[in-house]
Amino acid sequence: MCPPLPDTSDITAIDYGAEGDAATAKLSVWKEALYDRCRESGVDMFSQDDLLRLDVIPNRDLMLLARVVQSLSDDKLFITMREASGQVLWKWRDAQEAHKYKQCSTDEQIMVYSLIDDSGGDGIWSQTLQRRLNMHDSVLKNALKQLQTKGLIAPFKNVEHPNKKMYIKASIRPSDRATGGPWYTDQNLDEAFIEDLQRVVFDFIKRQSSYHSTHGGGAVRSQVPKKGIVKGTLDKGTVEKGTVDKGKKRDASQLDEPPSKAVKTSVVATPKKDALLPLPAGYTGYPTVRDIARLLSTSGITHNTILSEVDVKKLIDVLVWDNLIEPVKVAGKVGYRVARIAKQSLESWAGREDPTGREGGPESYMSPFTEAPCGRCPVFDLCEEGGPVGPSNCEYFKTWLGVE
Amino acid sequence: MLVTKHAAELCALLVNDLYGELPSRILITLLTKGRSTIAQLVQHTSLTPRHLRNGLAVLIQQNLLYHHTNPDTNVISYEANPGACYNLVRSGKILEIVDRQHGTAERELVQTLMLLGHARIADLSQAFGSRAPKANGHTNGNHDSHNGLIESENHLNSVLGRLLRAEIIETVRPDSFRNPTDVHREIEDDVLKTALGEKTASKNKAESQRQIIDRFRTFRDQGKMLKRQLDATGGFVSKRRKLENGRAQNGHTYDEDAPQLNPNVVVRLNHERCLVELRNQRLAGFAADMLGEVTGEVYRAVLDLLTTNFSRCRPDVLLDEETISQQVAVTTVDILEHLDESINVQSGIGKASKDKIDSESAERVRTTPPDEDYDSDDSDAAPPGRRPVLRTFDIGDDDDDDFGEDDENSAGATNGDRETKVKFEGSAPPKDTRLSQLRQHLLLLTESKHQFIRHCGTFGRGQWTVDFTQLMERLRETELDAMIEQCHGRHGLRLTRILREKGKLDEKMLPSAALMKKGDVQGKMLAMQMAGLVDVQEVPRDNSRLANRTLFFWFFDKERSQTQALDDIYKAMVRCLQTLQVERHKERNILSFVERKDVQGKEEEVMTAEHYNKYNMHLEVQSKLLGQVMKLDELVAVLRDY
Numbered sequence A: 001m002c003p004p005l006p007d008t009s010d011i012t013a014i015d016y017g018a019e020g021d022a023a024t025a026k027l028s029v030w031k032e033a034l035y036d037r038c039r040e041s042g043v044d045m046f047s048q049d050d051l052l053r054l055d056v057i058p059n060r061d062l063m064l065l066a067r068v069v070q071s072l073s074d075d076k077l078f079i080t081m082r083e084a085s086g087q088v089l090w091k092w093r094d095a096q097e098a099h100k101y102k103q104c105s106t107d108e109q110i111m112v113y114s115l116i117d118d119s120g121g122d123g124i125w126s127q128t129l130q131r132r133l134n135m136h137d138s139v140l141k142n143a144l145k146q147l148q149t150k151g152l153i154a155p156f157k158n159v160e161h162p163n164k165k166m167y168i169k170a171s172i173r174p175s176d177r178a179t180g181g182p183w184y185t186d187q188n189l190d191e192a193f194i195e196d197l198q199r200v201v202f203d204f205i206k207r208q209s210s211y212h213s214t215h216g217g218g219a220v221r222s223q224v225p226k227k228g229i230v231k232g233t234l235d236k237g238t239v240e241k242g243t244v245d246k247g248k249k250r251d252a253s254q255l256d257e258p259p260s261k262a263v264k265t266s267v268v269a270t271p272k273k274d275a276l277l278p279l280p281a282g283y284t285g286y287p288t289v290r291d292i293a294r295l296l297s298t299s300g301i302t303h304n305t306i307l308s309e310v311d312v313k314k315l316i317d318v319l320v321w322d323n324l325i326e327p328v329k330v331a332g333k334v335g336y337r338v339a340r341i342a343k344q345s346l347e348s349w350a351g352r353e354d355p356t357g358r359e360g361g362p363e364s365y366m367s368p369f370t371e372a373p374c375g376r377c378p379v380f381d382l383c384e385e386g387g388p389v390g391p392s393n394c395e396y397f398k399t400w401l402g403v404e
Numbered sequence B: 001m002l003v004t005k006h007a008a009e010l011c012a013l014l015v016n017d018l019y020g021e022l023p024s025r026i027l028i029t030l031l032t033k034g035r036s037t038i039a040q041l042v043q044h045t046s047l048t049p050r051h052l053r054n055g056l057a058v059l060i061q062q063n064l065l066y067h068h069t070n071p072d073t074n075v076i077s078y079e080a081n082p083g084a085c086y087n088l089v090r091s092g093k094i095l096e097i098v099d100r101q102h103g104t105a106e107r108e109l110v111q112t113l114m115l116l117g118h119a120r121i122a123d124l125s126q127a128f129g130s131r132a133p134k135a136n137g138h139t140n141g142n143h144d145s146h147n148g149l150i151e152s153e154n155h156l157n158s159v160l161g162r163l164l165r166a167e168i169i170e171t172v173r174p175d176s177f178r179n180p181t182d183v184h185r186e187i188e189d190d191v192l193k194t195a196l197g198e199k200t201a202s203k204n205k206a207e208s209q210r211q212i213i214d215r216f217r218t219f220r221d222q223g224k225m226l227k228r229q230l231d232a233t234g235g236f237v238s239k240r241r242k243l244e245n246g247r248a249q250n251g252h253t254y255d256e257d258a259p260q261l262n263p264n265v266v267v268r269l270n271h272e273r274c275l276v277e278l279r280n281q282r283l284a285g286f287a288a289d290m291l292g293e294v295t296g297e298v299y300r301a302v303l304d305l306l307t308t309n310f311s312r313c314r315p316d317v318l319l320d321e322e323t324i325s326q327q328v329a330v331t332t333v334d335i336l337e338h339l340d341e342s343i344n345v346q347s348g349i350g351k352a353s354k355d356k357i358d359s360e361s362a363e364r365v366r367t368t369p370p371d372e373d374y375d376s377d378d379s380d381a382a383p384p385g386r387r388p389v390l391r392t393f394d395i396g397d398d399d400d401d402d403f404g405e406d407d408e409n410s411a412g413a414t415n416g417d418r419e420t421k422v423k424f425e426g427s428a429p430p431k432d433t434r435l436s437q438l439r440q441h442l443l444l445l446t447e448s449k450h451q452f453i454r455h456c457g458t459f460g461r462g463q464w465t466v467d468f469t470q471l472m473e474r475l476r477e478t479e480l481d482a483m484i485e486q487c488h489g490r491h492g493l494r495l496t497r498i499l500r501e502k503g504k505l506d507e508k509m510l511p512s513a514a515l516m517k518k519g520d521v522q523g524k525m526l527a528m529q530m531a532g533l534v535d536v537q538e539v540p541r542d543n544s545r546l547a548n549r550t551l552f553f554w555f556f557d558k559e560r561s562q563t564q565a566l567d568d569i570y571k572a573m574v575r576c577l578q579t580l581q582v583e584r585h586k587e588r589n590i591l592s593f594v595e596r597k598d599v600q601g602k603e604e605e606v607m608t609a610e611h612y613n614k615y616n617m618h619l620e621v622q623s624k625l626l627g628q629v630m631k632l633d634e635l636v637a638v639l640r641d642y
Ligand code: SF4
Pocket: A373, A374, A375, A377, A378, A379, A380, A383, A384, A389, A390, A391, A394, A395, A396, A397, B575
């Protein structure tokens, strides 16, 4: 707590004692001055010393400071906080916000509102309110109702606790944690959106991290690529990103354009021998999180959702965990490239209408275990020679071998 | 080797397939009952001693058992050698690799040895020696070298010598049939018994430990005594297949004046060395799968060179060897020498302009194996002075992205089979260009996430080595990942990888990290828990034991997942082989018909169209099933042996 206040032998104190009205007027001047100084300082927490250092209170008069601060707190312009160490700190509150407290007509409302206010963007559960305030159920309900009608608070759903009745200040947006960030639409994880974005990101990384060879990588590839449709991503020029060489390459100008237009372009690859090749070691052009974030924001496929780099990093992390792409650090910079490049197809994954979701997608390594029926068998654990299911009566094997 | 039920079943099936029911029955008894004497076996199998002895003889001939005569009681005890039984499934692969790496004659010898189990050199000489003149007689003597088969005793001698030096075959002594674990224990007992009288100070302990290891190593290396002698005398210069081919055209590829081998020496196949070569093949395939065929071929050359002196894939646990002592390196120049001329190193890597390449990152030299964390040590770049002068990126100078199909390779290099190509000095593309291009592939292998090789020095245009232990760990992980992905989907893979990266993780953290719905995560985690991949640890927050006051931490159990996967694979192999038996039984009439001497070779003429079709279909089914078993074996090898 504050150190003991000095005796009231000070002039200001005497003044105050002598003329009440003038003192009140002065007090409000100091209040205003202190409040403004606090706002201008750019700091949001103040200790007693900090406040004195603002040079508003003359003679470092602690008594006066105490009165000014008390008065500001009463006006809800200051918030008192106590640290774990016991030190008391003050925070200033926006005048407009402070005004809202004035709208609360009862003490209960003020208490409820202040808890909801403190909970910020995460909101607070009605049960928590009750536990903290120890109010009667009906009193709390009433207070909440009043506050709601006044438009000070609003009920909302927090994705982390979908079944709890939560309240939040009406004037602020729920935090990302409460809404789930850009990945949620109406409190539901928007899986289709995520999947679409992943495909676009995968396609982008694949193109930017490989060299499109028309002679093949020495491997014989007999697969004939089909027509693919690129939705809202890149145009043909960037397919040959690996060949960028400014002023020399025929399509260098195209390459520098951001892939902005959501054009529908069909990529028709020439059959045979076309293949993706790895880029030489030390290649510095692998797309970074920032590059990918930029692609997504300019391509317009995120609709109105704003993705921060942190969000994009999440998306990329998931692709890395899925073994579809891999990070590579060159010259101190982390970029991403497609995994298992030698086997990837030239087509794009995004914008396909096939329900399997595999077409044009990443080619991942097939385990020999799951190639044969047993590896995918639903009754693998039960299967026993001579048992109800077993090799002698196995239908899966028959189908696989094409007998009968 | 701990034998699970499925592994035992598999061994029995393999033995049954190759050597019949009797040995198989004995084997399964030995596998389930453990070490037994004849008397015990009689009891367990209810076979007559005569039958038993026949069966045991077959098993011993094929090295499928350990046996040991107790010197005090003179009683012989038998014990199954499941590793050797399992190896039967690998025969085909071993023959292939021997053919590829050493030659057709070598393959023939190894095949013969496989049939015989183990054999005296004198017997082998007889077998091959008697056949040779016949072959010569038929072909007027000028044709015999075409098929590359063994054509004379002399030839056999040199083939044997070379294989011995390459450790593909080893000599057999009575001790070779003992279980190494037993021998180790015996040595241990012996050493400790003599040491017992003295004070057991810690110094003494270390000393006896050293003695044990020394003596056990002597025991283990017995099979290589002959190799040592040959190495010392310098006979049978081991020729790599590539170099040899040029000369194969001229007929004799062997040293006429090689020393004769002692005819009484008994030899057999050394699977451990074969595994090293199979592993090289697998790793090269892995690299090709990840980075492309050409890079895979380059990698193969690197591995061949690096592992010439490797006797085994993994250090022997009984010897307490932490790492394989041979940390060898090869230089770019050596690799270029060894690389097949027909491999076009110009292709297989994309091009990028010079200013897009950070050669410092690419060329960084790492003298020690990296830590687990891939990019942790990136900050301490090698001092720029160590960077070799680079003239590497000039391959992209021409304007189109033509990849030099018109390259300067000599005409001889492109016509026909690469295996039979003759190397002409001077006709090759300028050495330095090829070298630079080769280096590009090496750097690519280095930079890969899998860190196939490590750039460990700068002599000879760069020195390279492979950190096998870490690399195999990554290959195992890749295989396991594929299994998880195909059994539990992309989401399952994602969740396990998150757990692997973060260790134990609160259930609540998973959905947001994986961008999945809470319910979906729970469903997947439960399914994977059932499959034994992940497990959960419950940590109560207070002692109320309520579910909502408990934290659930999921974790990925790698050890258990691998063991589980291995056993599942055994089971899948067993099912494939059993299905084959079922199919054989179904077509038994046709199969017994084609087995008749007068039918063999002219099946099409003698059989009705319907039967012939059926027969062909059966052959297809058989090859599909056996092919599958081979592929599964590849997985077993990766998870267990390499
Ligand atoms: S044999 Fe048939 S039933 Fe048994 S595990 Fe294999 S596929 Fe399933």
